[in-house]
Amino acid sequence: MVVKFKWIWLIDDTGAYGGDRVGGPGKQVIFTKFLRQRPHPSVQTHTLLSRSPIMSGSGILAQWQARRAVLVVPMGGVQFLSFQQQPAIGTRDLGSCSVVLIASARGAILAHIPPRPLQPSPDPFAGDNNARNMMNQVATLYQQNSGYFSSADSVVVCAWYNGAVALPDQMEIMSSSLRQLGLNPTIKTYHVPGNRSLPGQGTVIAIKSANQPRPQIYVEDRLI
Numbered sequence: 001m002v003v004k005f006k007w008i009w010l011i012d013d014t015g016a017y018g019g020d021r022v023g024g025p026g027k028q029v030i031f032t033k034f035l036r037q038r039p040h041p042s043v044q045t046h047t048l049l050s051r052s053p054i055m056s057g058s059g060i061l062a063q064w065q066a067r068r069a070v071l072v073v074p075m076g077g078v079q080f081l082s083f084q085q086q087p088a089i090g091t092r093d094l095g096s097c098s099v100v101l102i103a104s105a106r107g108a109i110l111a112h113i114p115p116r117p118l119q120p121s122p123d124p125f126a127g128d129n130n131a132r133n134m135m136n137q138v139a140t141l142y143q144q145n146s147g148y149f150s151s152a153d154s155v156v157v158c159a160w161y162n163g164a165v166a167l168p169d170q171m172e173i174m175s176s177s178l179r180q181l182g183l184n185p186t187i188k189t190y191h192v193p194g195n196r197s198l199p200g201q202g203t204v205i206a207i208k209s210a211n212q213p214r215p216q217i218y219v220e221d222r223l224i
Helices: 060-066 126-144 168-180
Strands: 004-006 028-030 070-072 078-082 088-091 098-104 107-113 152-161 186-191 204-207 216-219
Touching: 060 070, 060 088, 060 204, 078 126, 088 107, 098 126, 098 168, 098 204, 107 126, 107 204, 126 168, 152 168, 152 216
Parallel strands: 004 028, 070 088, 152 186
Antiparallel strands: 078 107, 088 204, 098 107, 098 152, 204 216
């Protein structure tokens, strides 16, 4: 059985090149490296997904940032928030990353998981291993703050590229980790590349309003 390989260079919004392996035997496999510099000139064949920053400045997350009322989790970050401290938690600049969110009426945990670890690694499975490591951090925070999550929603947000989830193996790692915590995650996707003219591109935010029994979750300004 032959496994086909193709190298595709993705540029995220920090100027980094990223991505990971997709598929399996009999399927096309996409494998990319996370680099902080441009590809070597010897790389002749690549697909450029984006060059410009994601325009999220006029979206819901940006509005809450302007009010200083949201905890913004950076790429590679995993954080817990009590809604008594702030009413919202979110992240931005999704170029090919995934987001895991657990949210209840009392608090939330959000992880912004890059396709590859932020530190370069020669490990061809570094992306999958990084997803596992970050999900272990999610599980630790969930267990440490279990009193906040007697009833919680969970969401996995993944990039959608060329008619399919870009990183199905990582999506399954994230989903199965949440199921092991007794949660039933919902899968949501965002398109890569997105429409840069639309507000809220590349953002995820959970907002707990005083008049709502549960937090409202938005993916690229779309309520789920």
